Amino acid sequence: MKVIYCKECSDLFKLTREGLRTCKCGNVSGRYREDGKHAEVSQSAVSIKIPNGYIKRAVHRMEQLRHEEPKSLDKAYKAHSSIPAWVRPNFGPGNRHTHRLKKDANNRSKT
Ligand SMILES: [Zn+2]
Incomplete structure (x- = not known):
């Protein structure tokens, strides 16, 4: 899953x-392109990758722990149901399927 972050407003x-x-x-x-594989992001975006399937598995592990050990504290969930994610460049070899968002894309969406 491709996630983007804004350094200005923290969205x-x-x-x-x-x-x-x-x-x-x-x-x-x-946004993702029609093919669902390639994406386009604005220059100022911070690109974050969360590998597909990891969130669902972590939710499953959290539910298991909550059921089996209901008094578990936050640190137990951190150890038991964490997810990998990493920040990478918006374009280039570190992020081969993401491309520069065309400048007029913002204008189109606002009309
Ligand atoms: Zn923002």
């Missing part, structure tokens, strides 16, 4: 194919 959101998403302050935008 964090996933990209979708349904259309362009923009952070609260308007600084960062992004």
Whole structure:
């Protein structure tokens, strides 16, 4: 899953194919292309990757722990149901399927 973050307003959101998403302050935008594999993000976005399937598995592990050991504290959940995520460049070899959002994409979405 591709997630983008705005350094200005701290918004964090996933990209979708349904259309362009923009952070609260308007600084960062992004979307998946029709093929669902390639994406486009604005220059100022911070790209974050969460590998597919990890959130569902972590939710499952959290529910298991809550059921089996209901008095577990936060640190137990951190150890038991954490997810991997990493920050990577918006474009280039570190993020080969993401491309620069065309400048007029923001204008189109506002009309
Ligand atoms: Zn913002």
